[in-house]
Amino acid sequence: MKRAAAIGFVVWAAVLAVSCRPPKARLPGTPQDRHAPFNYIGAKGMVVAAHPLAAEAGLDMLKSGGNAVDAAVATAFALNAAEPFASGIGGGGFMVVYLAATKKVTVINFREKAPAAAAPAMFRDKGEKQAEWRQERGTAVGVPGMLAGWDYALVKYGTKSLAEAAARAIEIAETGFPVSPTFSQINKDEYEKLLKNAGEGTCYLNGGIPYEPGDVFKNPELAATLRRIVREGIDIFYKGDIAPKIVAAVRAKDGIMSLQDLAAYRPVEVEPLQGTYKGYTIYAPPPPATGGLHLLQLLNIAESWPLKDWGQNSPAYIHHLSEAMRFIFADKEHYDGDPDFVAMPLARLLAKEYATEIRDKIRADKAAGTYGYGKFDPVQDKKENTTHVGVIDKDGNIVALTQSINDFFGTGIVPEGTGFLLNDHMADFSTDPDSPNAPRPNRRPVSNMGPLIMVKDGRPFLTLGSPGGTRIFPSLGQILINIVDFGMSLDEAIEAPRFFSYSADGRVRDLSVEPRIPEPTLAALRTLGHKIALKEPYDKYFGGAQGIMILRDKKILLGGADSRRDGVGAGY
């Protein structure tokens, strides 16, 4: 009898242990060496995202009959639960949609807006403390656009309800999951901010201390918030019970957002920006998302250089591209702003002739050292944030979605009882009141995001995007050149060593490199006048790109996901 009872207890305990275990993604195997190039394969559909649980949420949506927009929104919701430090309903983003039936490309802009009380000198006036006011105080919070954008996309281009899209996110937030080394490291990096703004008792800390890899992260308050949103509609966030909690949290930290700001928020649908590179056409969001604009500038400049002859990541290649980046950053400082309020010379910036003008200024034997326009405050070089989602469905519809709460864990401010983090996208405004990107009422701050869809001979070939702040367009440019000029497979192109440089105030800044670029190459670059800054071998400083390539001749989809973060692909 005793023996039977003991066996019964063991069986019960085993069942309990299994049933209580946090969910693990059921995706097919990923490579043992996470950095080894690995292309995920699909035939009908594919999702790439920065967390396995999110990619799985998107894949399940595709398999259950949802289209690419449904799957992208399901993935985006799931990222709020599984990768909460990079994006969520307290932030905003840009979605590029390719509609296979009409071959139309459209862009949904749900970037945050400045509150109506914003003023051009609001950060400059804070003097030495301005970084804190731009990133960690209530003044850092832009009016969130994420939910409005997802809802707009679902209603106009999706087939599923908000409840269906959010279901997996709710499950993940409620049940929890073991955190990855990436999550743990970011949690440690942002510990001070979380302690200060979210407090020791927040779910974003584990008993007041950052999570270690393997610790289970749960967010029941987020699950409850999402449940309310899907039950009562997104108005509860913008006009209902959640809105006062957002405003109270922002104002408790000296912010300026009002209930009217939230109630007035609307996403907008716009025409994509368009450009070409060696026979490919690239579609990306227009400003205030500037990743696509500057990527096209970079590719225009590089188009007539003998890249193949120089060789990938050769001294000549890195030197010329770095110089091009520096000239582009000079333009960025000078022109970038919200086109609803500021006239930007987009046609000129995108013209091949203008690229030739810049190309002519770049010398083969040394770095120029000064880069023209440095009129406004220097570009900031510090962010490693944001997240990117790519989806293709069985009908050939495509979504490229980049979304963010800006710095990792945003401001660290969590409206009471809601479980979501508020963005610090006001930091993307300039501190210079005369800049076209100065904070002003209801303006959208300039963004570095650049989700893109690339088309060859009228048919989609690739979708790609990345986080990484100012490194977004340089990283996307290197990946595209790796594919187009150097014939690399998608993930090989993503994992290849990266570099980045910029100019600020018209002056040259360091050339940051992953040290997988060999020392003789770096030595040659030093002789050309570049000051080298070594990063980690696979540094998330350079972003975390995800992409999907369509190989029509083989009738397969290749998913590439960056090992600099926790990117994975999921195809079927």
Added chain:
Amino acid sequence: MDMHRPAEIILTILFFGLIAGSYLAAQTPPPPVFEQPLLVTSAGQSSGDAQIALQLAKRAALAATLSKTGTGKDLENQKTLVLVLGASMKGLGSAGLDTNKEKERIRELVAEAKKKNIPILAMHLGGGQRRGELTDEIINEFLPAAKMAIILKSGNQDGLFTKICKAKDIPLIEVDKSLDAVEPLKKIFKR
């Protein structure tokens, strides 16, 4: 197992007892060697890790102050220096330091501690993710100056800490999680 062979049973118990005993001995902190108050600083500007060290010290009821970019002057009235090892490019940038300046700062701090006879406790709380070329340079240069080290096990998978500590006769305490460092901290500081 044949339960009628007591000698074998005793030997087995002794064998496992010995293993358990050695394990416990390796994990048991030595008697208190440090005094309060203590100054916590980062060596490499992984400022989150330094903040964790401060929290752990507080939970161990120790009188601790954090100065991420502390100098020799900050050692005034301090009786222990806690060096939290770990490089962060982001942290260095935020502090307006480059690698050389940061190393210089730590060298000056360590020299001042030596001059004032202030013992150093080294901590590494970033785990495997907080290892890399620059962090390893910092570990190699500054860990030998420590009187004791507390580290996350996951940061010592290649045995770098074990190797240095063994060579320099530095007691090494490895913990699975940051919070597990509270108990050893309680024991190695005099009350």
